[in-house]
Amino acid sequence: MSDSTTSISRGVAAITEVFRSRRQNNQHVFIPYIMAGDPDLGTTEKIVRSLSGIGVDLIELGMPFSDPLADGPVIQRAGERALRQGLSMKKLLRSIETMRLSIDTPIIIMTYYNLFYHFGLKEFAREAARVGVDGVIVPDLPPEEADEFRDALDEYNLALVYLIAPTSSEERIRKIGHVARGFVYYVSRTGVTGEQKDLSADLAENLKKIRSIISLPVVVGFGVSNPEQAKMIAQYADGVVIGSAIVRLIEETDQLPERMVAIFLRPFVDGLHDNEHVN
DSSP: OTTTSOTTSOTHHHHHHHHHHHHHTTOOEEEEEEETTSSOHHHHHHHHHHHHHTTOSOEEEEOOOSSOTTOOHHHHHHHHHHHHTTOOHHHHHHHHHHHTTTOOSOEEEEOOHHHHHHHOHHHHHHHHHHHTOOEEEOTTOOGGGOHHHHHHHHHTTOEEEEEEOTTOOHHHHHHHHHHOOSOEEEESSSSSOOOOSSOOTTHHHHHHHHHHHOOSOEEEESSOOSHHHHHHHTTTSSEEEEOHHHHHHHHHOOSOHHHHHHHHHHHHHHHHTSSSOOO
C-alpha cells in the first residue's frame, strides 16, 4: 500500500485511502498492534520496518501507561517492560519521525487519555502530525467528552478511532459515529485484550448493526489469534487487528523478533489481501 500512502497524504486521508483501495479490490485491511519500546525502541523501529515490508496496511503502536484498564496480561507485561526502558510520548514521537525516513504505512498510536492530556492536546496533535502519526485510539475517552481532543486532531487531519463493544447501545454507537474519524474498532468480546480460540457467536449480527448506523469502515480486534479467524471475520468487517499474539511472540523471542513477527504475520497478510471474501 505504500504507493497510495505517501508522505504527501497523511492522517485521515491516508487511512481513508487504505480502506478505499482494499475495498475496491475486494480485499481487507490488516492492522498489527505492537507495544512501542518492547523490548526497546530500536527493536520497535526494526519491527515496524519489517511490518511495512510484508505489506500490512496500518500499524498500531501502543504507548505504555501505568494503569492500562483495557489491556490483558500479555500487553500489560509488554507495557511494563517498555516503561522500565524509560519510554515517554516524546521519545515515541521522535522514534516515529525516524521510522518515517523509511516507511509510508499509516501509524496509529493507542494509549490512554491521561498521556495525551499531560502532553497537551493541541501540542500533541501538532507534533504528531509533524512527525507522521496518522491517528490515535483512546480507549478511555467517552464520546461525550471528546470535543476538545477531536477538534485538536481535526485541525491537523488526524484520525480519532473509537472502540465499540458488544454491549454498546445504538445510541452510543451513533454518538461514536459523530466523533470518530478514519474507522471504528469493534471489540469482538467484552473484557481485556488477549487471544481466544472461539469468536463470539453474535459477531456477524453485531457488525451488521454497527454498519447500519456508522458509515466509517469497521475493523475487528481483541482475541484474533490465527489466519483462519481473521478470514472468517473478513466476511463481515473491513479489516482485522491482531495484537496479543504478536506481543507474546516478541516476549518469547530472543533473537531477530522483526524476522519472527514477519514470518508469523505473512499468512494473515496473504489471507486478507486475497479477494476470496467479499462483504
